[in-house]
Amino acid sequence: EVQLLESGGGLVQPGGSLRLSCAASGFTFSNDAMGWVRQAPGKGLEWVSSFSALSSNTYYAESVKGRFTISRDTSKNTLYLQMDSLRAEDTAVYYCAKDFPVITHNAFDVWGQGTMVTVSS
Amino acid sequence: QSVLTQPPSVSAAPGQKVTISCSGNSSNIANNYVSWYQQVPGAAPRLLIYDNNKRPSGIPDRFSGSKSGASATLGITGLQTGDEADYYCGTWDNSLSAVVFGGGTKLTVL
Numbered sequence: 001e002v003q004l005l006e007s008g009g010g011l012v013q014p015g016g017s018l019r020l021s022c023a024a025s026g027f028t029f030s031n032d033a034m035g036w037v038r039q040a041p042g043k044g045l046e047w048v049s050s051f052s053a054l055s056s057n058t059y060y061a062e063s064v065k066g067r068f069t070i071s072r073d074t075s076k077n078t079l080y081l082q083m084d085s086l087r088a089e090d091t092a093v094y095y096c097a098k099d100f101p102v103i104t105h106n107a108f109d110v111w112g113q114g115t116m117v118t119v120s121s
Numbered sequence: 122q123s124v125l126t127q128p129p130s131v132s133a134a135p136g137q138k139v140t141i142s143c144s145g146n147s148s149n150i151a152n153n154y155v156s157w158y159q160q161v162p163g164a165a166p167r168l169l170i171y172d173n174n175k176r177p178s179g180i181p182d183r184f185s186g187s188k189s190g191a192s193a194t195l196g197i198t199g200l201q202t203g204d205e206a207d208y209y210c211g212t213w214d215n216s217l218s219a220v221v222f223g224g225g226t227k228l229t230v231l
Contacts, residue, residue, distance in 0.1 A: 037166075044123065044222065044223075044224050044225040045158070045160075045222045047219060047220035047221065047222060050220060059218055059220075061219060062219075095165055100171075103213070104153065104213045105154055105213070106212060106220050107154065107171035107172070108156070108166070108168060108211070109177060111166055111168075113165055114165055
């Protein structure tokens with residue numbers, strides 16, 4: 001069964017850091033692009049970042065560029081999102097999602113259950 | 122303000138048909154594949170349609186997708202109360218080098 005399991009969310013003060021993890025199973029992790037999508041309370045989906053499996057290129061939304069870093073460890077089948085300089089507006093449920101191999105041919109076909117990040121003093 | 126434009130809400134009676142529109146431009150929908158997602162309250166999104174009009178296994182053929190120019194449409198026939206959810210369109214944007222989503226459409230089955 002294809003599965004994604006996020007962890008690492010929690011409460012953090014403004015300016016603080018968190019690292020989210022997404023453990024993948026049931027598919028060849030190194031073949032597919034992966035992404036992070038977030039959803040603030042009561043709001044819609046917002047794409048955060050993607051990692052291209054083919055080129056290892058990384059992509060970021062303007063709202064997180066320079067503060068967040070996406071990476072992966074293929075030996076552990078795990079995707080990461082390092083979040084620094086966190087702001088109140090980063091408060092959201094963060095979903096890990098599996099994409100198609102070619103990142104411009106986007107379709108998130110598998111989603112994790114999400115992990116909540118709350119930025120507050 | 123979302124890059125892709127969707128109506129905030131639509132409604133129809135059980136058994137009826139509804140369509141949800143998604144409008145973009147030449148940087149996104151017009152030149153890339155469109156996907157549609159369903160999100161019921163409290164759950165993660167689920168892929169309904171990819172490549173404009175293809176359904177993943179397990180998605181009933183009551184759900185359909187189409188694209189024309191810079192706009193895409195999700196159609197749902199034989200509406201059921203279980204279809205009440207938020208629906209999002211998404212695609213790649215060549216100018217932004219980013220995945221973009223619509224603002225979401227809340228479907229109410231009256």
